[in-house]
Amino acid sequence: MRGQKKMSAVSLVLIVQLIIMLVLSLVITMTISSETRKNTIQNLETITDERANIIETYVKNAEDKLTYFSKSQEVKKLLESPENLSLQKSGQAYTEDFSRDIDNLEGLWIGEWTSHCIAHTNPETVGITTRKNETALRQLQDSLIAAGDGVYNAGMIISPASGKQIVSMYKTVYGENGDPIGFVGLGIYTEGLVNTLNNLSIKGAKDVTYAMVNVKDDKYVFNNNSELIGTETTNSEIKSICKDIRKGNNTKSEFEYTENGKKYIAIFSYIKDYNWIFILNDTKSEVYSLTNVMRVYMAIFGFAIIVLMLIFNFISKKQEKANQKLASTIIKSNKTKESLYTAMFKDVLTDVRNRIAFSMDFEEQKSNPSEPYYFVMYNINGFSSVNTRYGNDVGDWLLVRTVDILGQVFKNGKIYRTGSDEFIVALKGNIENVAYTDVIEDATEAYKRLTAGQNTPMGRINFEFRSSVCKKSGAINTSIITVLKDMINKNSNATVGQITYNDLDS
Known part of the structure; x- marks a missing residue:
């Protein structure tokens, strides 16, 4: 009798553990799915801006040649x-x-x-x-x-x-x-231009199409379907965006629509000099494919746990073997959670924290005025042209090399890759050891090293960087990224000794 009661108690403990694992897996999967969606959209926004810049450069180059000829x-x-x-x-x-x-x-x-x-x-x-x-x-x-x-x-x-x-x-x-x-x-x-855009493949996105609309009259300037060029768009979302831009209103850079029974997600970038909007379209299923895979994983994992719960109810006489099996399952689950954590918070290429990690580290973060945070952003100027001119291998090498240099200079800083071509170093200062002058000196030193000639796989190349620095104490959140970007965009010609600095506490 004692043996039977003891076995039943063990079974109950195992069942409770499995239920906890199921709930934990559900929470983790939901969190990752949400952040993955957000990260995917941000990635597509970056890609859309890069493609829009290619178009603008293509047209401006033609204008420059005509000017020279004239x-x-x-x-x-x-x-x-x-x-x-x-x-x-x-x-x-x-x-x-x-x-x-x-x-x-x-x-x-x-x-x-x-x-x-x-x-x-x-x-x-x-x-x-x-x-x-x-x-x-x-x-x-x-x-x-x-x-x-x-x-x-x-x-x-x-x-x-x-x-x-x-x-x-x-x-x-x-x-x-x-x-x-x-x-x-x-x-x-x-x-x-079309061939250039088509040759710039997007990993995991095979259904991508492009379109461009004149904001002035809602007519297609470019479309994969050549018959639509010069005709007014019938897409109500595009019409609404053009109307908002004409009025000078801010509008979201993404929207969803349905066409021929398929759901699409569109990301657009406004080319102000020509009053065009460049639109990247992709099927919703492809954009959120990783999220869907996570849901399938959750369903399979949940189903496996339910099956285990039923099995543990009927094999109380073989409890020892069941315990061993459960221990093995827990170890595998922990490894899976560890792998998911790494995939979520780290950049695979450079092995530094990513934008999601920055959001988690500094969302609603608070610091004393005597121990403020310093944030240093470095942006690779013309990164898309580096990939186009020298190849993706050199582009990847440059990203890794950037992290190496930042790590050498900012030994006590945390490095984050917050975009395809941008990095942020976060340092916690104090009155005695780390002050404004120390940060600026290190920022300048890193800038010198980054812009010096680099021995790449394609030979010695000089790359261009832009940088900005800000200080913040009290409540800190991800808006710091936007502030640093705005500082760089307002001072695109930053050079050694002229790195933009902003004291957000003053």
């Missing part, structure tokens, strides 16, 4: 004397020669103020007047005058000549008296 003496002399056969010949030769250095070129040309073409990469086009309609010509002239000495960007259009999408732009050429004597025009195929 300032040549061959162009100006030809426009001053368009009937001069010798100048026509040299102008045509210069146009063709200049065109050879422009990738994805549709056409480069010189036009009189009446839009009469007097030089073109395609000689057969010379002599054509592109704006025969007086209203259309006046609209073009007004736009050119409004642009002043800058480039008038007509945006992405379907070329009437080639039937393909191009970036179309013009620039006025002025005479000695300051009056316009003509203009130059450039058309660049967007195919190269």
Whole structure:
């Protein structure tokens, strides 16, 4: 009898333990699922901003080439004397020669103020007047005058000549008296830009598509479905975002919508200089795939525990064996929780704490004024271009090398990777040992090392960094990240000895 009571008690203890494990697993899974969703969206926001920057750079590079072309003496002399056969010949030769250095070129040309073409990469086009309609010509002239000495960007259009999408732009050429004597025009195929975006794959995202909308009229500037280009969007969410931007209202950078029975999550970035919004779309199931896997894991784990509970109720006579099995299960569960903890709070590549860890470490953190926290942010300037130019291996090497240098300089600091290209070092100061001057000296030393030439797998390369420092005591939370980012964005030319500092207690 004693043996039976003892075995029943052990079974009860085991069942209670299993129930506790089930509840604990549920809590951990829910927490990780929530943070994973948040982290996934933040990652997509970073990727969207990077893609938008690529588009903006692509267009600006084309504008720079057109500006350079417009300032040549061959162009100006030809426009001053368009009937001069010798100048026509040299102008045509210069146009063709200049065109050879422009990738994805549709056409480069010189036009009189009446839009009469007097030089073109395609000689057969010379002599054509592109704006025969007086209203259309006046609209073009007004736009050119409004642009002043800058480039008038007509945006992405379907070329009437080639039937393909191009970036179309013009620039006025002025005479000695300051009056316009003509203009130059450039058309660049967007195919190269599209190929660049498609070649930048996103790990775990195969269903990603891109779109771009003109905020002014809600019309598609770019879409994977070429038939929609130039048409007004029917997506109510996009219309609402464009309306908010036109009014100057802030709006969230993400939204959800349903199309053809599928649910999508869209992240957008506003390209202010051109009044476009660049949109990254992906299926909701793919975005939250990791969360769904966690739920499946929870269901399987929960089901396994229930099965074990039933088994332990019927095998009280084999309690010793059951105890051994339970001990093994607990060890495996602890290892699983430890692995999940590491995956949640650490950056796999650099082995430092990640943004989630920063949120957990400093959410509602408080410190005495005599022991304030110093936060130092380092941002790799143009990180996406590093990956594009030198490859992902060099990009990964640079991230690891950045952490090594920060660890060498800030020996008592905690390093966090809070974004794809940004790191924060957190130091707790005090009046006697760590003060403002010490932090700035270390920040400057780290900046010098980071921007010095690095012996990478691709040879010796100099990388650019931007940095900011702030001090905070009392209540601390993740808004510190936003403050540091804003400081960097307002002082993008930070150099050694000019690192931006902000005392948030003053």
